[in-house]
Amino acid sequence: MFHPILAYLTDPTEVQYEVSESREVLERHLGHPVRTFAYPVGQFEHIGENAFRAVQEAGYDWAVTTIYGFNTPQTDPYLLRRVVVDVDQHWLSVATKASGIWGYFSRLYQVSITLLQHLRNAVRYLDLSLHSHFPT
Numbered sequence: 239m240f241h242p243i244l245a246y247l248t249d250p251t252e253v254q255y256e257v258s259e260s261r262e263v264l265e266r267h268l269g270h271p272v273r274t275f276a277y278p279v280g281q282f283e284h285i286g287e288n289a290f291r292a293v294q295e296a297g298y299d300w301a302v303t304t305i306y307g308f309n310t311p312q313t314d315p316y317l318l319r320r321v322v323v324d325v326d327q328h329w330l331s332v333a334t335k336a337s338g339i340w341g342y343f344s345r346l347y348q349v350s351i352t353l354l355q356h357l358r359n360a361v362r363y364l365d366l367s368l369h370s371h372f373p374t
C-alpha cells in the first residue's frame with residue numbers, strides 16, 4: 239500500500255487493494271471505523287473511474303477531492319469539493335469562505351474592477367477626443 243495516484247494505476251484490482259487496504263490499516267491503528275476517503279492529489283484527472291468505483295465498493299460513506307467548491311444535497315458524496323483555508327486566517331474569513339459569501343464578493347469585486355477599467359478607458363478616449371477637437 240503506497241497511496242499512489244489512483245488514475246495512473248491500470249489494474250482495477252490494484253486500485254481496489256490500495257483503497258480497501260488503506261482503510262483496514264487505518265481502522266486497525268485508530269481502533270474505530272474510517273468512513274471517509276481522501277483521493278491522493280484529489281483532482282478529477284487523478285481519481286479515475288476505477289478509484290471512484292473502488293471507494294464505493296470498499297464501503298466508504300463519502301470521499302473528498304481537492305477540487306475547490308461547495309457541496310449541496312445534490313453533490314455526489316464520493317466527489318466532495320473543498321474550500322481552502324489556512325490556520326493563519328481570521329475566523330471571519332474562514333466563515334465567509336465556508337458560507338459561499340466569499341465567492342459572491344470576490345466575483346462582485348472582479349466585476350467592479352472590470353467596470354472601473356472600462357470607465358478609465360472611456361475617459362481617456364473622451365479626453366483625447368476633446369483635445370483633438372479643441373486644442374489648448
